[in-house]
Structures are given as C-alpha cells and as structure tokens.
Amino acid sequence: MKKQLYRVAYCLVALCLLQSCDKGLEELNINPDASSTVSPDFVFTKAQYDAVGNMITGLQGTMQYTTSYNDVASWGSKYIFNQGTAPYTVFSNAYPNEINEIGEVIRALEKDANQVNKLAIAKIWRVYCFSKITDLYGDIPYTQAGLGYTQSVFKPTYDPQKDIYADMLSQLEKALASFDTAKPTFGAADLIYGGDITKWKKFGYSLMLRMGMRMTKPDVALAETWVKKAIAGTLIQDDADIAKITYLASGQVINQNPLAYWMLNSDYLKADGVSNPEGGKFYDTFINYLKKTNDPRLPVLSVVYVNGKPSTDVSIQKGMSANIPNTKPADFVTYSEPNPNTILKLNAPMLVLTNAEVNFYLAEAAIRGWYSTKTAAVLYDQGLKASMRQWALYGNDGVISQANIDTYATANALITSNSTAKQLEQLYTQFWVSIFPNSQEVFLNWRRTGYPALTPNNYTGNITGGKIFRRMLYPATEENLNKENYIGAVARQGENTFLTRMWLDKE
Template identity: 60%
Template sequence: MKKNFRKYSILILTVCMGLQACDKGFEEMNTNPNASATPTPAFVFTKALLDGSGDVLNLLQGTMQYTTSYNDVAGFGAKYILSQSQQSWTVFNNAYPKEINEIQQVIGQVSGSPDQVNLLSCARIWRIYCFSRVTDLYGDVPYSQAGKGFESANYKPVYDPQQAIYADMLKELDEAAAAIDPTKANFGAADLIYNGDMAKWKKFSYSLMLRLAMRMTKADIALAETWAKKAIAGGVITVDADVAKVSGYVSAGQDINKNPLALAMLNSDYIGANGSSNPEGGKFQDVFINYLKTNKDPRLGVLSVVWVGGKADTTAATQKGMSSSLSSKPANFVTYSEPNPATILQLNSPYLLLTNAETSFLLAEAALRGWYSGASASASYVNGISASMRQWSLFGAGGTISDNQIQTYIKYHSLNTAGTFASQMEQIYTQFWVGVYPNSQEVFASYRRTGYPALVPNNYVGNATGGKIFRRFLYPATEQNLNGENYQATIARQGPDEFLTRMWWDRP
C-alpha cells in the first residue's frame, strides 16, 4: 500500500511539474506576436484619421443630385431603391469597430498626463468629428458607452438621445480647444491633418463647433446662437492655409494610403477612363451639370469631362448630365459627363474635411441672423464662393481657377441683400451645395436643415420613400439581433427605424 501511495505521489508530482511547465509557456503561446498590449498612441491616431476620413459616402452624391446611375443597385442614393436599403448600414457598421474604437484607445493611452494634453485634445476633437458623422446620419446612436467593449466588456451600449449627444460633443470641443498648450508635445508627423500645428487644431475644433451649432437652428435656436457665437469668438477657419484636410495620400501602393473618395469612384466606375465601360453605370447627374452650365460656373471644366474620341474633353458646351430616371444603359452613354481624372480622381490628392468655403457660408448665415459682426453676410458669402473655387488648386494644375474667372462669376452671383431672409438663405445654401462638393454628407445635412438647394425628389419606381428625399439612414439589422433591447428603446423614443423619420435637429 505504501509502495502504491509513493508511486502515485511521484506520478502526481511529475504531472503537476509538467503542468507548471506548460503554464509557463502558455501565455507566450497564446499571445499574438503581431499585436501590442500597449498600442503606441501615435500609430493608432494615424489609423483613426485614415479610417475616419476613409468612410466615404458615394451614395449621398446621388442623393444630393451630383451623380446618378442607370443601374438600380449602384443608383440607390439617387433612386432610394427599397431593395437596396441595406446600403445605408455601412457608416454605422464601419465607424464603431474602426475609427471610434481606435480613437477611444488613443484617449485611454494619453489621458491623465499633463505633458500629453495636446495629444488628448487632438484625440477628443477627432472623436467628435467621427461621432458627428454617425449621429447626423442615424439620429440617436451609441455614444456615452460606445467603444467600451475592450476596456469594460460592454458589448450592448445604450443609444443616447441626439440632443444629449450634441450637448456633450459641443462641450468636448470647447474643453479640447481650451486645453491646447503650444508649449507641450504634439503628434507631429503622425498627424495627417496639421502635422502637429496646434493653433490650427484649435481652429478646426471651433469650426467643427460652428458646424454643429448651426445644425441646431431648427431644434433650439437660442442654443444654436450661444454656441455659434462661442465658436466664432474662439476663432474658426477663415483662410485657405487652415483648411482641415488629410494629406499625404499616394497614387500607388496599399489602398489605405490613397485618397478614399477618388479610390471609391475609380473602383466603382471610372478606372477604365473611356466613358463607356463604367461597371456601375455612374455619371454626373443632369441637375448638377445643368446648374453649372446655366450659371457659366468655371468649376465645370475642373470637375467634369466627356470622353470624346478616347480623350477627356472639358469644354463647357460638351458637358451633359444624365437623368436619374433611367433604368437601363442609354445608347449614348459615352456622351454624358463624369468626374475629371485630372482633379477629383487623383489618388494622391488631399481629402477635404472642413474648409474655408464651408465656414464662410456658415458665417454668412450667422451674419444674416445677427450673430456675427466680423463681416457682412454678403462679404462672407463672397468669401465662400472665392474659397470654394481656389481650393481646387489643391488637386493639381487642372484645378486652377483664375482670379479673373472668380471675380466674373461673383459679379453675376452677388447676394441679394434686399431679398427676404428665405431668399438669401436659398442663395447661400445653393452656393454651399456647389462650393462644398464633394462633401456630400455635409451638404445632405445642410439640405435637411435649410431645405436648400431646392432639389426635386426622384420618384423612381420601387423607391423606399414614396418619392421623397430620405431624412436619415437605417440602423443595421445586426443591431436588432445583438443589441435588441437598446435598439427598441431608441425606436420608441426617436420614432420608427425608417428613412423618413426625422432626428432631433431635423424636426419641422
């Protein structure tokens, strides 16, 4: 008996020693050698910038009647096809696992250190930029508990009311801008927007604040005025050198390093560069091209070409937009206008986030409302037109518009200051429509808020909205399955998960 006990004791001891040995190597064996337990903030910040600017929305180019397609699938944005409604899930599905999760990691890494206050401010500002894009498309969304899965295992975040989201976003921008200290470290080359220039980050923060403030004019006019004045006093973008843009894209190599809008447009339609082999049947829409031609807009040749004899022709008389009512490829498809490969389709061109043109038009409205005394509504409106034309020079020699062309256009398109408030708003935001292109998401937001430009909806057969331009995107179906309780709560509060349901700042 003693022999057996001794034998089994030795066996158990040997097994335990073996298990200890296995345990010593277990952690190493189950660690991803390509991942880091403590991510480098600068690297993750760069990735968050690329992802946050990379989620482009070609479908809204159709909705705002810049482009269209005879193809029902590709033409969802211009035709609102019911069977293609799932295309509206994309931003929600991409934003949370990518840029929002990434920027939350950065904030976690740089918080609590006075020496890293600028890194934290940049991360907070970029976080608000990313969240503003999501809430402006869907309304109530996960916000206060979003991006917490990794740190607190919260995989079912609540949906915050958009009103509360806006209140916190504005607070965050205010605090982040105020905390900037030019004597402290910055992200330097990891900052693809301003290369570490904190004075410009402060202007970006206040300009984003102005954008969000003006968004609230229908929902809470007093609050909109308060925040607009605070943004203006803080200092917004008023010169071309301060434009917020992602630079450093290249024309070859990995796709993440290429201008995301140009890449998306090329891959979907225009890489053939012949005007006829467009896989998704895309062209510029007649509404946009007709407006540019009728108003003798010098941007027409910068933006648009028609392929004639295999060559890109920018002649104004040749340009022709395609109707969004088409349901099959027309025989004369090659004769319709499409984006200029020498400018907007350049893979190494910058991606514009918030421009001098946009802030100038917002300041024009602020002046019209009596909230801004730094320049008249007319002067800010003119600045918006001028800046919107100058900015195309960033896209290469083909984008240069002369001062003479700009002044001639302005001469015939001055703001009618004797007109009604509504008529002046229509002028401002029709020029906004042209001047902020290709930022179709921002134009979509200003259209829902102001009603301008006065676009005529496309009542295409099989559309999801009864022939009306939709007001929001649909939540992904996965939210109903994986976060059902919170999804149902927000539906009960905001309204049905439908295209025509209006979010907080878009209520009539």
C-alpha cells in the same frame, strides 16, 4: 532502493522538461508583430484615416451630383432600396473602428498630465467622429459606446440626440480650453495638422460653428449661443488652415483617397466613358446648373469621353437623367463623368472642413444678425472664392485663374436686397456647388435649410413616395443583437425609416 531513486530521478527530469515545455509555449503565445499596450500616436493616425473614409457614398446621388441607369446602384438618386448595406455603412463601420480607436487613444493619454495637447486633439476628433454618426442616424449609442473591451458593455444604450449634442459641445469647449503650448503634440502622427495646436483650435471652433448651425431648426436660441461662442474663438478662414488629409497614389488602400477609390472601382477605372460597371454619370441637375451659371469649375470637375479620350470642353458636357429605366442608354458615352485628373486621383486630398464652408456659415450668421464684423455679402464672396481656389489642391488640372474666379464672383454676388429666405437660398445653393464632392455634409445642410431646392425624383418603385431621405437606417444587426435598446430608440425617435425626422430635423 535503486528503483526508488530511478523513479525520483525520472520525475525530476519530467518536471524539468514540462517546465521547459511550458516556457516555450508561453513564448509561442506572444505575437511578435503586436503590442500588448496601446501606442496613442499610431492608433490616432488610424482613427483619422477611418473617420474621414467612413461615408455614405450614395448621397452623391441624393444631392443630385451623380446618378445611374442601374436601379440598385443608384439607390441614392432613385430612392430604391431592396438589397445592400449602403444606408448602414457609417454606423456599422464607426463603432469597431474610429470610435473604438479614438476611445483607446483617450484612455491611454488621460492618465498623463504631460499629454494634455494630445488628449485635447483626441477629444476634438472624437466629437467630430460622433457628430457624423448622430447627424445621419439621430439617437445613437454614445455614453456607453466603445466600452465592450474595457467594461464588457456589449449592448450599449442609445442616447437622445439632444443630449448627445449638449455633451459633444461641452466636451469640445473643454478640450479647446485645455491646450498648453509648453506640452508635446502628435507631430507627424497627426495627418491633418502635424500636431499644430493653433490650427487644431481653429478646427475645433469651426466644428463648433458647424454644430451650432445644425441646431437652427430645433432650438434657434441655443444655436445662436454656440455660434457666437465659436465666433469668439479662432476659425478656419485661410487656405493654409483647411483641415484635410493628403493621400498617396499607390501602396495600401488605406493610404489612398477613399472617395476616389470607391468611384474608380465602382465605375470609372476603365476610363473610356462606356465601360462603367455600375452605370454612373453626373446628374443632369448638377451639370445643367454649372453650365447655366458659366461656372469655371465645370471643366475641373467634369469630362466627356470623345474617341476614348477625356474632354473638358464645356460645350459638350451633359448630365444624365435619374429617370432612365434600368437599361443602358444608347448614348451613354456622351454623358459627363468625374474628371480623372482631379476628383478620381488616388492621391487627391479629402477636405474635412474648409474656409469656404466656414465663410458660408458666417454669412448666414451675418444674415441672422449674429455676426457684425463683416457683412454677409463679403463673407459669401470670401467663401465662394475660397471654394474655387481649393481645387488647386488637386493638382495643376484643378487650378482656376484668379480672373475667372473674380468674373464668376461678380456675376453671382449675394443679392442683399432680397428677403432672408432668398439670401439663404442663394447662399446654400452656392454651398451645394462649393462643398462638392463632400455630399454627406451637403446633405446634412440641405436637410436643415431646404437649399438647394432640389426636385425629388419620384422614380417607379421607390420606397419614399418620391421624397428625399431625411436620415439613414440603423443596421439590422442592431435589431438582432441590441434589440432592447434599439426598440427604445425607435419608440422615442420614430420608425427606422428614411423619412423619420430626428431632433435636429424637427419642424
């Protein structure tokens, strides 16, 4: 009997110990530094950082802003691609980051009617994120994108770009109509506008204007419809409404200007004009144009190192040829490179969508007869002047005097007596200068308009036959891990090459 009691007692103690052990293990399995629920505000901030920082930096060379004597480093300007991941960057980074993040934000907000403003802003940002991807690659995963965690969709289908644009514009229009001034917004969690609904409306309609203009090649009637819808709304036309993210000079990398960070760590960190690891300098096409037109932005953008010190002296600025073979030239130090006091500042802003860009689009609309409130000449002038004023956002070294702005604007006024083609050439050549350093946006607009009329670089060994890129490449991981849908996209759109023309680029 005693033995039986001992056995029972032993089992009870063991059971209690086991339960106690389980309880402790359950607590150990909980990460004290993580949350089991999404905080929309925090994730939205991250989605903004990730989307703005996700870019094809090599397009600086494609748009003939910068180049390098190094063949590998200058794939964008020499069209040589034997290794690396540069053409895949935006696609590969977008889905696990900003697309997944903004999807989580929307799912967390859409069940609460009180969060209608946050939801509208998140949906506008989602359109911005997807527009960047499809504009570079064409057909992409869209309707099934970001559903791996919630619906186990690990092999999303690719949607046709035409359908993607139709849905994005529809989503944008609905989001803009849903704002309610009586409801809360993101506030400080919104890095661009601090949750200001009025400014987000301007951003949304300006994004609609940009996307409407994108469609002038494949469907000019549809383009006109959406451009006029955007104009009927409220647009970014004042310096105070520029969509931008401001960064910090120190701290975590995510808080620093991503373009400046890339440039510094690729080439210009030593700041002596000689020790550039990737061999980068400004392209002669860009510097020559700035000098030829006496552009007051030249000393703001460019320096030449003299005795180890950066000089903004306009007379010595000199761009480097993209045809220099894979050897460092003896006069390397004499070539211009980005100004460390403006472009290379880690706390410089990233301009997402500006009043300069909007005014240039409106000028095109006026030339096409889609807008009559102001003339093309006035809108072009407004865009040009705004593009010069915005350099003041980079600090004192970016300030251009009003007198210099006015002199340049007068000397380069739009010649309205020219043909439509000639006016568009003048307009979008100025766009090329004015939107720098946003080379990705300039590339997308060049692909649409053909301006500026850049001379392609037929460098020995290039893979495009001396032609400028038309699109970026789907990453090899898609061919391996999402093969069936990848094959379907290629069969519909064309080969996965730099020269394949997507729907937006059809002639």
